Amino acid sequence: MSSRGRDKERQLDKVVQSRDESPVREQLVKALDEEGVTSAIYFDNSEKHLEEVGESCKNILLVHVNESKDVPGIDIDESPALRELVYELGPNRYIQTLRQKHRRIALKYDDPESARVRVRYDVLSGINENQLEQLSYWLRHSRSIPGQKAVIFDWDRTLTKTEGIPDVEKQLLKEQDAGQNVTAELRTLREDMLKFVCGGVERLQALRHSFSVINSYGAKIIVLTNNGGCGKKRQFEEWVKQLFYPIPIRIVCSRPFQGDKGKTLGADRSFKMICVSH
Ligand SMILES: [Mg+2]
Numbered sequence: 001m002s003s004r005g006r007d008k009e010r011q012l013d014k015v016v017q018s019r020d021e022s023p024v025r026e027q028l029v030k031a032l033d034e035e036g037v038t039s040a041i042y043f044d045n046s047e048k049h050l051e052e053v054g055e056s057c058k059n060i061l062l063v064h065v066n067e068s069k070d071v072p073g074i075d076i077d078e079s080p081a082l083r084e085l086v087y088e089l090g091p092n093r094y095i096q097t098l099r100q101k102h103r104r105i106a107l108k109y110d111d112p113e114s115a116r117v118r119v120r121y122d123v124l125s126g127i128n129e130n131q132l133e134q135l136s137y138w139l140r141h142s143r144s145i146p147g148q149k150a151v152i153f154d155w156d157r158t159l160t161k162t163e164g165i166p167d168v169e170k171q172l173l174k175e176q177d178a179g180q181n182v183t184a185e186l187r188t189l190r191e192d193m194l195k196f197v198c199g200g201v202e203r204l205q206a207l208r209h210s211f212s213v214i215n216s217y218g219a220k221i222i223v224l225t226n227n228g229g230c231g232k233k234r235q236f237e238e239w240v241k242q243l244f245y246p247i248p249i250r251i252v253c254s255r256p257f258q259g260d261k262g263k264t265l266g267a268d269r270s271f272k273m274i275c276v277s278h
Contacts, residue, residue: 052261
């Protein structure tokens with residue numbers, strides 16, 4: 001090949017390389033990301049929070065998730081629904097550790113009543129199958145481009161079926177702080193906890209399937225919660241991340257806004273296109 005021919009080939013190489021780097025695509029993705037969310041769907045069991053978001057934001061489809069009016073602590077060995085769930089789960093590290101914790105308290109205070117394990121579990125609550133179908137319909141048919149769609153989930157009694165989660169990680173975290181590798185034990189304990197608080201293996205799998213569908217559409221996932229552990233308790237973030245793993249999510253806490261989820265979204269840069277800031 002002549003030297004002129006080789007020069008031409010090198011030039012062509014450059015053109016092809018610059019096409020491969022797709023600067024236009026990168027710029028576009030960056031620009032769209034800066035523009036933020038242009039449409040969203042939001043699931044919450046609290047009508048109050050749905051109203052708050054409805055008042056501050058437009059183009060967010062509000063979905064009211066079932067709940068019971070009150071959520072008293074119920075004994076996992078007395079409530080028929082919980083007995084069934086515990087039986088269905090079989091050997092479960094989370095429930096075992098929870099029982100041990102209560103037995104220790106009962107012994108320490110010589111109070112047999114404390115050995116009973118009570119959780120604020122709401123049988124009626126949590127996103128159900130119809131709502132997950134509604135979500136997949138929304139993903140297919142809402143008009144925003146995928147990267148500008150967001151799916152927002154409340155945590156307690158929306159993703160989970162409990163109000164708060166009794167924490168049994170103290171011992172393992174102590175060992176971790178002392179330099180021991182307890183990663184595998186923590187993962188098992190948290191997985192067993194998720195099976196319980198999400199109402200069983202079947203519902204947990206259905207949720208995770210939906211998360212992968214959302215992710216395959218390129219929509220963003222946000223957990224918007226007023227849970228007291230959000231931003232404060234170090235495990236809270238780990239629990240949420242493990243539910244969604246390996247799908248990336250963002251956790252947004254509404255506590256700094258007195259629990260007002262509309263104001264919370266209004267103050268979030270990603271929602272500047274559709275929510276007003278107060
Ligand atoms: Mg809730």
